[in-house]
Amino acid sequence: MNMTRRKPACAGVLIAPLGALVWAVLGAAQAFPAQGAFTAAPPRIMIVAGPLEIHRTVAEQIAAELRRRPVTPELAHLPPPDHREELDALVRSIAQDPPAVILTVGDQATEWACVRVRGVPIVFTLVANALDESYVRVESRTEGVAAGGIAADLAxxxxxxxxxxxxxxxxxxxxxxxxxxxxxxxxxxxxxxxxxxxxxxxxxxxxxxxxxxxxxxxxxxxxxxxxxxxxxxxxxxxxxxxxxxxxxxxxxxxxxxxxxxxxxxxxxxxxDRRIAAQTADLVLRMLDPNAGPLSPLDYAAxxxxxxxxxxxxxxxxxxxxxxxxxxxxxxxxxx
CATH class of the missing domain: 3.40.50.2300 (Response regulator)
Structure with a gap:
């Protein structure tokens, strides 16, 4: 007499789906982690304002505009040219904790950033006679130029x-x-x-x-x-x-x-009441991987x-x- 126990006819049918179900559940748990586990912090935007009152006023307006967007703005004022220790400290702080984008307001701040900062995209605004500035991007140069920006000029x-x-x-x-x-x-x-x-x-x-x-x-x-x-x-x-x-x-x-x-x-x-919104839009285009490269120069709209x-x-x-x-x-x- 054959004493070998036979598996129920349904066992093979049930075990395979059960195993698949277990792995499916485990895989789903790995694919969909606890809420917030991979939520990245909003991109940081460092705004560096030039020395003129109009630069600082517009920089504050831009910061207020960006706070309504999915980014975190930080506002800094460019120290005077003879304050080397303060300028060096600003460069070190950027190198130690790089923002996603540096937004410069005015020609002095933009020229400083393009000369001193590396490895962080630079976007400028409120630069007069921007076509004559060396940091406006041209095809033959990749260092020391801005990714794009807005002139203080009309087209x-x-x-x-x-x-x-x-x-x-x-x-x-x-x-x-x-x-x-x-x-x-x-x-x-x-x-x-x-x-x-x-x-x-x-x-x-x-x-x-x-x-x-x-x-x-x-x-x-x-x-x-x-x-x-x-x-x-x-x-x-x-x-x-x-x-x-x-x-x-x-x-x-x-x-x-x-x-x-x-x-x-x-x-x-x-x-000057509306250029803040135009600048904020430009920053978001810079952060959008599907937007393509920025134009080297936009004019005040x-x-x-x-x-x-x-x-x-x-x-x-x-x-x-x-x-x-x-x-x-x-x-x-x-x-």
Whole structure:
């Protein structure tokens, strides 16, 4: 008699699925760990603000904007150039605990970061005449340049369209520049060709500003365009140019609200109230692996207009209703 016990017919059928079920459960437990076990901390964004008040104001606005996004902003102020120990300490802190991105506000902070920091992507904002800065990325360089950023300038065509909206008869404009703003000036001249505006470039510098005014006389422009170049303009140079324009009934296009308030005919420039949101969006694009590389340079997307109605009367050029519509800073209309 065969005393060997036979397995129940169903045993093989049950054991295999049971084993598979056990491993499936164990595998699921490994595939789906306890909630939060692999939750990464929000990316840290170090904001380094330059020394000017506008840099620090915008940096604080950007930090506030980023706090509403899935990142953790940290705000630092760039120490003065002669405070070497503080500058070295800032570099060491970045090296010891690198953030995901360094966001620099202003040209001084951006130049410092591109020279001193390695291994962390750098994004900049609020840099004037950005085309002329060496840290704007070009294909032949990989070190010492920013991943991308936002200029404090309007796009060249946008700038000229704003001038044309204010002065529809504009055909010839002069633009004072130095070697530090030559590429920016050339880009504006090139944009003028498509708009039938002849932009004449006039080299200038503070120490020989009267020579530049003499050349303006020979140029006979319909208007003079100012760009924020510290090698060309200080307080005395700005006053000289505004006086020149008033005496010759030539509109001077200012690069900031303060210049328009001081007596320039009108101006259009970046809106400091809205550039924070544009910058925050750029940082998030930098962090998005599906977004692709950043453009080397974006321009300020939001435009703020200003006009000096008193100067408009002096030069005999009425500001158009189209330019005055919307959110416009108006000066010179006090009773």
């Amino acid at each position: 060249p065509r946008t700038l000229l369209e704003e001038v044309r909206a204010c002065l529809p008869s504009l055909r010839r404009a002069a633009l004072l520049h130095s070697s530090s703003s030559l590429r920016t000036a050339e880009s504006i001249r090139e944009a003028g060709k498509a708009l039938d505006i002849d932009v004449v470039l006039v080299p200038a510098e503070q120490k020989r500003f009267l020579d530049a005014l003499t050349q303006l006389e020979n140029t006979a422009p319909d208007a003079v365009l100012m760009i924020p170049d510290p090698q060309v303009y200080d307080g005395a140079a700005i006053r000289s140019l505004l006086t020149w324009g008033a005496r010759r009934s030539t509109p001077i296009w200012g690069f900031s609200a303060n210049v328009v308030k001081a007596g320039a005919y009108a101006g259009a420039f970046f809106d 939001c435009v703020r207009r200003a006009v000096n109605l008193h100067t408009s009367g002096i030069v005999g050029k009425r500001v158009t209703d189209a330019f005055l519509s919307g959110d416009v800073l108006k000066y010179g209309d006090e009773p």
